[in-house]
Amino acid sequence: MVSAADRAGAVALVESRDVYGAIVLGGQPEILTATAGSAVVAQQLGALAPVLGEQLGAPVPVTDVVPLSAGDPRGAILGVVTLPLVIGGMIGGIGISLVVVGVWRRVAAVGVYAVGGGLAVAGVLQGAFGALQSAYLVNAAIIALALAAIASVIVGFVSVVGRPGIAIGPVLFLLVANPIASASAPWQMLPAPWGAIGQWMPPGAAAALLRDHSYFPAAGTAALWLALLGWVVVGLVLATVGHFKDTGAATRAAIEEAEDARVGSFS
Known part of the structure; x- marks a missing residue:
């Protein structure tokens, strides 16, 4: 109270x-x-x-005091916005992991995919449906960060553990993060501490940011921005770990091959 x-x-x-x-x-x-x-x-x-x-x-x-826009008078679109973000991020992360070779190429591909996806999805939600308000580029940046956060973590796990890392995306983001995102109802209505946790995961943070930017410019959003950026950083760290792991394995293999060749030349 x-x-x-x-x-x-x-x-x-x-x-x-x-x-x-x-x-x-x-x-x-x-x-x-x-x-x-x-x-x-x-x-x-x-x-x-x-x-x-x-x-x-x-x-x-x-x-x-703060009504919804005419394009989304019941908040239906904002209430389900997390699902396309999660699916889009998973498609990007899984597709890039399967098609693109090389950790840094995958990271670059995630960046390009996220920017393009953010501009496209924001254009549809704001331009076609009128569900989002205020600055289009900021809405596009929020969506791009959400896509990058999900896709980069999937790419990072694949870099560390290989193809089995692909399964982590659906479990973490679709089965865990999306149900507790609280896009259609206040997060306080969820059992503690799941409502608060959901706001720190990409779907929940993105949904809250889109709502705040569109209708509540006076709301504090620093924590939500940090949450999305933090997940992108986690993905980059995992990708970096995977890169050096692969580099180390390749170096060891090269050394072993050279040793075998040297021994063979003396026998």
Whole structure:
């Protein structure tokens, strides 16, 4: 429970996403909602209006402080945005791991794939459907980071453990991260600590960032950006480890081959 000194303070809390809505009491009772933050919570708060009105003996208006756009009036697209991001990242990571040879070539391919995918997906969601708002390039950057985070980790695991690393992507991102991403409902509604964990994984961080950038410019997003960047770094570290592992194995093989040739020349 968070309190505010007045209505303006309550509106500020809603706009910064510190709360999902507010009940204003006093001379002019009112319920503040934010369907852009969570249509589920907005509906629940709106249902309190007639009950509160009966208790107070006067109608209680419901004000949507941050409404959804006309292109996505019920938040359906934002609610399922994590699935195409996860599938897209997995397709990129698995495809690059199977087709591209060489760790650094794979890393470069992930970068190209993520940038192209970010521009394309943001163009569809914002230009065609109108589900995203604000600066297009920032939305594209968020999507590109999400794709890169997922794809780079898959490529990194493949670099370290070989083809079996491909299976890690579906398990980690599709079966674990996506269900706890909380794209359609507040993460606080999930059992602890899974809701909080989901916000630190690529699907959850990307979904929250897209929502905040589109509708809540006053919200703090530094942790979400760091989460996406952190996963990209994890992928790069794994790829680097795999690179030196392969280099070391190749060097040992070359030394053994040279030793065998030297021994054969003296026999």
